[in-house]
Amino acid sequence: MILKSQVEWALHCCAILASVPPGRYLSTKALAEFHGLPKEYLSKALQSLSQAGIVETTLGPSGGYRLARPPSEVNFLQIVEAVEGKASTFVCTNIRANNPCRPAGFCDDKPCAVARVMWQADAAWRGTLEKVWLSDLVDTLTDEVPDDIWKGTYDWVVKRAG
Amino acid sequence: MILKSQVEWALHCCAILASVPPGRYLSTKALAEFHGLPKEYLSKALQSLSQAGIVETTLGPSGGYRLARPPSEVNFLQIVEAVEGKASTFVCTNIRANNPCRPAGFCDDKPCAVARVMWQADAAWRGTLEKVWLSDLVDTLTDEVPDDIWKGTYDWVVKRAG
Protein backbone atom coordinates (compact mmCIF):
# COMPACT_ATOMS: atom_id res chain seq x y z
CA MET A 1 0.00 0.00 0.00
CA ILE A 2 1.81 3.09 -1.23
CA LEU A 3 0.45 6.57 -1.82
CA LYS A 4 0.47 7.88 -5.37
CA SER A 5 3.45 9.97 -6.35
CA GLN A 6 0.87 12.61 -7.25
CA VAL A 7 0.35 13.15 -3.51
CA GLU A 8 3.98 14.19 -3.14
CA TRP A 9 3.72 16.36 -6.23
CA ALA A 10 0.53 18.06 -5.06
CA LEU A 11 2.00 18.86 -1.64
CA HIS A 12 5.16 20.38 -3.09
CA CYS A 13 3.16 22.34 -5.65
CA CYS A 14 0.96 23.80 -2.92
CA ALA A 15 4.07 24.80 -1.00
CA ILE A 16 5.28 26.68 -4.06
CA LEU A 17 1.88 28.20 -4.78
CA ALA A 18 1.97 29.69 -1.29
CA SER A 19 4.66 32.04 -2.61
CA VAL A 20 2.68 33.28 -5.59
CA PRO A 21 1.94 37.01 -5.20
CA PRO A 22 -1.72 37.96 -4.78
CA GLY A 23 -3.71 38.15 -8.00
CA ARG A 24 -1.21 36.17 -10.03
CA TYR A 25 -0.99 32.57 -11.23
CA LEU A 26 1.70 29.95 -11.76
CA SER A 27 1.33 27.58 -14.72
CA THR A 28 1.61 23.80 -14.91
CA LYS A 29 4.61 24.32 -17.13
CA ALA A 30 6.42 26.34 -14.46
CA LEU A 31 5.52 23.88 -11.67
CA ALA A 32 6.65 20.93 -13.80
CA GLU A 33 9.95 22.58 -14.65
CA PHE A 34 10.58 23.57 -11.05
CA HIS A 35 10.08 20.05 -9.73
CA GLY A 36 11.40 18.14 -12.73
CA LEU A 37 8.07 16.42 -13.32
CA PRO A 38 6.17 15.38 -16.46
CA LYS A 39 3.96 18.33 -17.30
CA GLU A 40 1.00 16.42 -18.72
CA TYR A 41 0.72 14.05 -15.79
CA LEU A 42 1.34 16.70 -13.16
CA SER A 43 -1.57 18.48 -14.78
CA LYS A 44 -3.86 15.69 -13.59
CA ALA A 45 -2.80 16.23 -9.98
CA LEU A 46 -3.39 19.97 -10.30
CA GLN A 47 -6.81 19.31 -11.77
CA SER A 48 -7.60 17.22 -8.69
CA LEU A 49 -6.61 20.14 -6.47
CA SER A 50 -8.79 22.40 -8.57
CA GLN A 51 -11.79 20.10 -8.32
CA ALA A 52 -11.31 19.95 -4.56
CA GLY A 53 -11.42 23.72 -4.36
CA ILE A 54 -7.90 24.01 -2.98
CA VAL A 55 -6.60 26.00 -5.93
CA GLU A 56 -8.14 28.42 -8.41
CA THR A 57 -7.27 28.61 -12.06
CA THR A 58 -7.48 30.91 -15.00
CA LEU A 59 -6.83 30.37 -18.67
CA GLY A 60 -4.72 32.07 -21.28
CA PRO A 61 -1.17 33.41 -21.22
CA SER A 62 -0.30 34.37 -17.65
CA GLY A 63 -2.87 31.80 -16.57
CA GLY A 64 -2.27 28.89 -14.22
CA TYR A 65 -2.93 28.09 -10.58
CA ARG A 66 -3.03 29.87 -7.25
CA LEU A 67 -4.24 28.89 -3.78
CA ALA A 68 -7.96 29.39 -3.30
CA ARG A 69 -7.42 30.42 0.33
CA PRO A 70 -4.57 31.38 2.63
CA PRO A 71 -1.96 28.70 3.53
CA SER A 72 -3.23 28.82 7.11
CA GLU A 73 -6.54 27.43 5.86
CA VAL A 74 -5.21 24.55 3.78
CA ASN A 75 -4.13 21.40 5.58
CA PHE A 76 -2.29 18.28 4.45
CA LEU A 77 -5.37 16.10 4.65
CA GLN A 78 -7.27 18.27 2.19
CA ILE A 79 -4.44 17.99 -0.32
CA VAL A 80 -3.92 14.27 0.21
CA GLU A 81 -7.63 13.54 -0.10
CA ALA A 82 -7.90 15.67 -3.23
CA VAL A 83 -5.51 13.24 -4.91
CA GLU A 84 -6.13 9.95 -3.10
CA GLY A 85 -9.80 10.29 -2.35
CA LYS A 86 -11.61 10.21 0.97
CA ALA A 87 -12.25 6.46 1.08
CA SER A 88 -10.73 4.52 3.95
CA THR A 89 -7.50 2.65 3.30
CA PHE A 90 -9.16 -0.46 4.71
CA VAL A 91 -12.05 -2.05 2.89
CA CYS A 92 -14.15 -4.45 4.93
CA THR A 93 -15.70 -7.17 2.79
CA ASN A 94 -17.48 -8.53 5.85
CA ILE A 95 -16.05 -12.00 5.52
CA ARG A 96 -17.37 -12.81 9.00
CA ALA A 97 -20.72 -13.20 7.23
CA ASN A 98 -19.39 -16.41 5.68
CA ASN A 99 -19.03 -18.07 9.08
CA PRO A 100 -20.85 -21.39 8.53
CA CYS A 101 -22.03 -21.34 12.15
CA ARG A 102 -24.23 -18.29 11.66
CA PRO A 103 -27.96 -18.77 11.19
CA ALA A 104 -29.18 -17.92 7.68
CA GLY A 105 -30.18 -14.28 7.34
CA PHE A 106 -28.40 -13.29 10.53
CA CYS A 107 -27.75 -9.57 10.68
CA ASP A 108 -24.95 -8.00 12.71
CA ASP A 109 -25.81 -4.99 14.78
CA LYS A 110 -22.29 -3.53 14.69
CA PRO A 111 -19.64 -3.16 12.01
CA CYS A 112 -16.98 -5.84 12.06
CA ALA A 113 -14.63 -5.52 15.06
CA VAL A 114 -11.60 -6.01 12.84
CA ALA A 115 -12.69 -3.22 10.51
CA ARG A 116 -13.34 -0.88 13.42
CA VAL A 117 -9.71 -1.16 14.54
CA MET A 118 -8.43 -0.63 11.01
CA TRP A 119 -10.70 2.37 10.56
CA GLN A 120 -9.51 3.79 13.86
CA ALA A 121 -5.93 3.59 12.56
CA ASP A 122 -7.02 5.23 9.33
CA ALA A 123 -8.62 8.01 11.36
CA ALA A 124 -5.39 8.49 13.31
CA TRP A 125 -3.52 8.85 10.02
CA ARG A 126 -5.99 11.42 8.70
CA GLY A 127 -6.12 13.18 12.03
CA THR A 128 -2.38 13.75 11.92
CA LEU A 129 -2.58 15.15 8.40
CA GLU A 130 -5.50 17.33 9.33
CA LYS A 131 -3.52 19.07 12.04
CA VAL A 132 -0.70 20.22 9.78
CA TRP A 133 -1.38 23.33 7.72
CA LEU A 134 0.34 24.61 4.66
CA SER A 135 1.43 27.62 6.71
CA ASP A 136 3.22 25.25 9.10
CA LEU A 137 5.09 23.78 6.17
CA VAL A 138 6.05 27.22 4.94
CA ASP A 139 7.29 28.11 8.42
CA THR A 140 9.40 24.97 8.54
CA LEU A 141 10.88 25.64 5.13
CA THR A 142 11.62 29.24 6.07
CA ASP A 143 13.56 27.95 9.06
CA GLU A 144 15.39 25.13 7.36
CA VAL A 145 16.05 26.11 3.77
CA PRO A 146 19.21 28.21 3.43
CA ASP A 147 18.34 31.87 2.97
CA ASP A 148 19.85 32.25 -0.49
CA ILE A 149 18.00 29.23 -1.86
CA TRP A 150 14.77 30.33 -0.24
CA LYS A 151 15.15 33.83 -1.65
CA GLY A 152 16.18 32.51 -5.07
CA THR A 153 13.14 30.25 -5.16
CA TYR A 154 10.83 33.10 -4.25
CA ASP A 155 12.31 35.25 -7.01
CA TRP A 156 11.96 32.38 -9.46
CA VAL A 157 8.27 32.00 -8.61
CA VAL A 158 7.60 35.71 -8.86
CA LYS A 159 9.34 35.84 -12.23
CA ARG A 160 7.34 32.92 -13.58
CA ALA A 161 3.99 33.87 -12.08
CA GLY A 162 1.89 35.43 -14.83
CA MET B 1 -4.23 3.61 -1.68
CA ILE B 2 -6.04 0.57 -0.37
CA LEU B 3 -4.73 -2.23 1.80
CA LYS B 4 -4.61 -5.71 0.32
CA SER B 5 -7.59 -7.91 1.00
CA GLN B 6 -5.03 -10.33 2.42
CA VAL B 7 -4.71 -7.99 5.41
CA GLU B 8 -8.36 -8.50 6.24
CA TRP B 9 -8.00 -12.24 5.70
CA ALA B 10 -4.90 -12.50 7.90
CA LEU B 11 -6.55 -10.61 10.76
CA HIS B 12 -9.66 -12.76 10.70
CA CYS B 13 -7.58 -15.93 10.45
CA CYS B 14 -5.54 -14.93 13.49
CA ALA B 15 -8.76 -14.29 15.39
CA ILE B 16 -9.87 -17.83 14.59
CA LEU B 17 -6.47 -19.33 15.35
CA ALA B 18 -6.76 -17.85 18.83
CA SER B 19 -9.42 -20.48 19.49
CA VAL B 20 -7.34 -23.45 18.43
CA PRO B 21 -6.71 -25.72 21.44
CA PRO B 22 -3.09 -26.03 22.58
CA GLY B 23 -0.95 -28.43 20.61
CA ARG B 24 -3.32 -28.58 17.66
CA TYR B 25 -3.40 -26.95 14.22
CA LEU B 26 -6.01 -25.59 11.82
CA SER B 27 -5.48 -26.09 8.09
CA THR B 28 -5.66 -23.61 5.22
CA LYS B 29 -8.58 -25.63 3.92
CA ALA B 30 -10.55 -25.12 7.13
CA LEU B 31 -9.72 -21.41 7.32
CA ALA B 32 -10.68 -20.93 3.68
CA GLU B 33 -13.97 -22.74 4.11
CA PHE B 34 -14.79 -20.85 7.28
CA HIS B 35 -14.28 -17.44 5.66
CA GLY B 36 -15.42 -18.32 2.15
CA LEU B 37 -12.03 -17.50 0.65
CA PRO B 38 -9.97 -19.03 -2.16
CA LYS B 39 -7.79 -21.63 -0.49
CA GLU B 40 -4.71 -21.27 -2.73
CA TYR B 41 -4.51 -17.53 -2.40
CA LEU B 42 -5.31 -17.46 1.30
CA SER B 43 -2.36 -19.81 1.61
CA LYS B 44 -0.08 -16.96 0.51
CA ALA B 45 -1.31 -14.74 3.34
CA LEU B 46 -0.78 -17.54 5.86
CA GLN B 47 2.71 -18.08 4.52
CA SER B 48 3.41 -14.40 5.18
CA LEU B 49 2.24 -14.84 8.77
CA SER B 50 4.48 -17.88 9.06
CA GLN B 51 7.51 -16.05 7.70
CA ALA B 52 6.86 -13.22 10.16
CA GLY B 53 6.89 -15.70 13.03
CA ILE B 54 3.30 -14.97 14.02
CA VAL B 55 2.09 -18.49 13.38
CA GLU B 56 3.68 -21.91 13.49
CA THR B 57 2.97 -24.70 11.07
CA THR B 58 3.27 -28.42 10.70
CA LEU B 59 2.80 -30.71 7.74
CA GLY B 60 0.77 -33.79 7.08
CA PRO B 61 -2.81 -34.74 7.89
CA SER B 62 -3.86 -32.86 11.03
CA GLY B 63 -1.28 -30.25 10.04
CA GLY B 64 -1.92 -26.53 9.55
CA TYR B 65 -1.42 -23.35 11.52
CA ARG B 66 -1.49 -22.19 15.10
CA LEU B 67 -0.43 -18.98 16.83
CA ALA B 68 3.26 -18.90 17.69
CA ARG B 69 2.55 -16.98 20.91
CA PRO B 70 -0.45 -16.04 23.07
CA PRO B 71 -3.03 -13.59 21.62
CA SER B 72 -1.93 -11.05 24.23
CA GLU B 73 1.46 -10.94 22.52
CA VAL B 74 0.29 -10.49 18.94
CA ASN B 75 -0.81 -7.02 17.85
CA PHE B 76 -2.52 -5.73 14.72
CA LEU B 77 0.61 -4.01 13.42
CA GLN B 78 2.55 -7.26 13.40
CA ILE B 79 -0.14 -8.93 11.34
CA VAL B 80 -0.61 -5.99 8.97
CA GLU B 81 3.12 -5.64 8.40
CA ALA B 82 3.49 -9.37 7.82
CA VAL B 83 1.24 -8.96 4.78
CA GLU B 84 1.84 -5.36 3.68
CA GLY B 85 5.46 -4.99 4.63
CA LYS B 86 7.12 -2.49 6.93
CA ALA B 87 7.82 0.19 4.33
CA SER B 88 6.20 3.58 4.83
CA THR B 89 3.04 4.33 2.88
CA PHE B 90 4.68 7.55 1.67
CA VAL B 91 7.69 7.38 -0.61
CA CYS B 92 9.75 10.56 -0.84
CA THR B 93 11.44 10.91 -4.21
CA ASN B 94 13.13 14.09 -3.00
CA ILE B 95 11.77 16.23 -5.81
CA ARG B 96 12.95 19.34 -3.94
CA ALA B 97 16.39 18.39 -5.28
CA ASN B 98 15.18 19.45 -8.73
CA ASN B 99 14.70 23.05 -7.60
CA PRO B 100 16.60 24.98 -10.28
CA CYS B 101 17.61 27.60 -7.71
CA ARG B 102 19.78 25.20 -5.75
CA PRO B 103 23.52 25.25 -6.25
CA ALA B 104 24.89 22.18 -8.01
CA GLY B 105 25.81 19.41 -5.58
CA PHE B 106 23.88 21.00 -2.72
CA CYS B 107 23.18 18.54 0.05
CA ASP B 108 20.23 18.86 2.46
CA ASP B 109 20.95 18.29 6.11
CA LYS B 110 17.42 17.17 6.94
CA PRO B 111 14.88 14.90 5.27
CA CYS B 112 12.26 16.73 3.22
CA ALA B 113 9.77 18.63 5.38
CA VAL B 114 6.85 17.30 3.37
CA ALA B 115 8.01 13.72 3.83
CA ARG B 116 8.47 14.22 7.56
CA VAL B 117 4.81 15.14 7.95
CA MET B 118 3.70 12.20 5.86
CA TRP B 119 5.90 9.84 7.82
CA GLN B 120 4.53 11.24 11.06
CA ALA B 121 1.03 10.37 9.86
CA ASP B 122 2.24 6.91 8.85
CA ALA B 123 3.67 6.50 12.35
CA ALA B 124 0.34 7.51 13.88
CA TRP B 125 -1.37 4.83 11.79
CA ARG B 126 1.10 2.16 12.85
CA GLY B 127 1.05 3.39 16.44
CA THR B 128 -2.69 2.80 16.59
CA LEU B 129 -2.35 -0.70 15.18
CA GLU B 130 0.48 -1.48 17.55
CA LYS B 131 -1.66 -0.76 20.59
CA VAL B 132 -4.39 -3.23 19.73
CA TRP B 133 -3.70 -6.85 20.58
CA LEU B 134 -5.29 -9.99 19.32
CA SER B 135 -6.53 -10.60 22.85
CA ASP B 136 -8.39 -7.26 22.71
CA LEU B 137 -10.10 -8.41 19.53
CA VAL B 138 -11.06 -11.72 21.13
CA ASP B 139 -12.47 -9.83 24.13
CA THR B 140 -14.52 -7.61 21.84
CA LEU B 141 -15.86 -10.57 19.90
CA THR B 142 -16.71 -12.39 23.13
CA ASP B 143 -18.76 -9.36 24.16
CA GLU B 144 -20.45 -8.70 20.86
CA VAL B 145 -20.97 -11.98 19.07
CA PRO B 146 -24.16 -13.73 20.23
CA ASP B 147 -23.34 -16.57 22.59
CA ASP B 148 -24.69 -19.36 20.41
CA ILE B 149 -22.73 -18.25 17.34
CA TRP B 150 -19.59 -17.77 19.40
CA LYS B 151 -19.99 -21.21 20.96
CA GLY B 152 -20.82 -22.80 17.60
CA THR B 153 -17.73 -21.24 16.05
CA TYR B 154 -15.54 -22.51 18.84
CA ASP B 155 -16.94 -26.02 18.43
CA TRP B 156 -16.40 -25.82 14.68
CA VAL B 157 -12.76 -24.86 15.16
CA VAL B 158 -12.15 -27.60 17.72
CA LYS B 159 -13.73 -30.14 15.41
CA ARG B 160 -11.61 -29.07 12.45
CA ALA B 161 -8.35 -28.59 14.33
CA GLY B 162 -6.20 -31.62 13.66
Added chain:
DNA sequence: AATATTATGGATATACTATATCCTTAAAGC
Protein backbone atom coordinates in the same frame (compact mmCIF):
# COMPACT_ATOMS: atom_id res chain seq x y z
C1' DA C 1 6.01 -49.65 3.56
C1' DA C 2 2.29 -47.29 1.16
C1' DT C 3 -0.99 -43.72 0.95
C1' DA C 4 -3.21 -39.48 1.91
C1' DT C 5 -2.81 -34.82 3.63
C1' DT C 6 -0.51 -30.75 4.38
C1' DA C 7 2.61 -26.34 3.97
C1' DT C 8 5.99 -24.23 0.90
C1' DG C 9 7.43 -21.94 -2.90
C1' DG C 10 7.83 -21.31 -7.91
C1' DA C 11 5.50 -20.35 -12.20
C1' DT C 12 1.96 -18.44 -14.58
C1' DA C 13 -2.34 -15.99 -15.80
C1' DT C 14 -5.72 -12.25 -15.24
C1' DA C 15 -7.56 -7.89 -13.58
C1' DC C 16 -6.95 -3.57 -11.92
C1' DT C 17 -4.52 0.64 -10.86
C1' DA C 18 -0.81 3.99 -11.43
C1' DT C 19 1.86 6.33 -14.57
C1' DA C 20 2.35 8.72 -18.76
C1' DT C 21 1.34 10.81 -23.22
C1' DC C 22 -1.50 12.75 -26.78
C1' DC C 23 -5.20 15.39 -28.55
C1' DT C 24 -9.35 18.35 -28.74
C1' DT C 25 -11.90 22.08 -26.78
C1' DA C 26 -12.76 26.43 -24.69
C1' DA C 27 -11.27 30.46 -22.40
C1' DA C 28 -8.12 34.38 -21.73
C1' DG C 29 -4.52 37.72 -22.98
C1' DC C 30 -1.90 40.06 -26.59
Added chain:
DNA sequence: GCTTTAAGGATATAGTATATCCATAATATT
Protein backbone atom coordinates in the same frame (compact mmCIF):
# COMPACT_ATOMS: atom_id res chain seq x y z
C1' DG D 1 -6.39 36.50 -35.25
C1' DC D 2 -2.68 34.30 -32.68
C1' DT D 3 -0.64 32.29 -28.70
C1' DT D 4 -1.02 30.38 -24.21
C1' DT D 5 -3.39 28.11 -20.89
C1' DA D 6 -6.53 24.61 -18.07
C1' DA D 7 -9.89 20.81 -18.68
C1' DG D 8 -10.84 16.54 -19.83
C1' DG D 9 -11.23 12.43 -22.87
C1' DA D 10 -8.74 8.65 -25.09
C1' DT D 11 -5.13 5.66 -25.17
C1' DA D 12 -0.82 3.22 -24.04
C1' DT D 13 2.51 1.17 -20.75
C1' DA D 14 4.13 -0.55 -16.35
C1' DG D 15 3.47 -2.34 -12.04
C1' DT D 16 0.82 -4.52 -8.44
C1' DA D 17 -3.01 -7.34 -6.61
C1' DT D 18 -5.56 -11.29 -7.18
C1' DA D 19 -5.89 -16.01 -8.34
C1' DT D 20 -4.69 -20.66 -9.85
C1' DC D 21 -1.74 -24.54 -10.73
C1' DC D 22 2.01 -27.57 -9.91
C1' DA D 23 6.17 -29.89 -7.88
C1' DT D 24 8.32 -30.88 -3.55
C1' DA D 25 9.03 -32.35 1.08
C1' DA D 26 7.29 -33.42 5.49
C1' DT D 27 3.93 -35.69 8.50
C1' DA D 28 0.23 -38.78 10.02
C1' DT D 29 -2.53 -42.77 9.22
C1' DT D 30 -3.31 -47.28 7.55
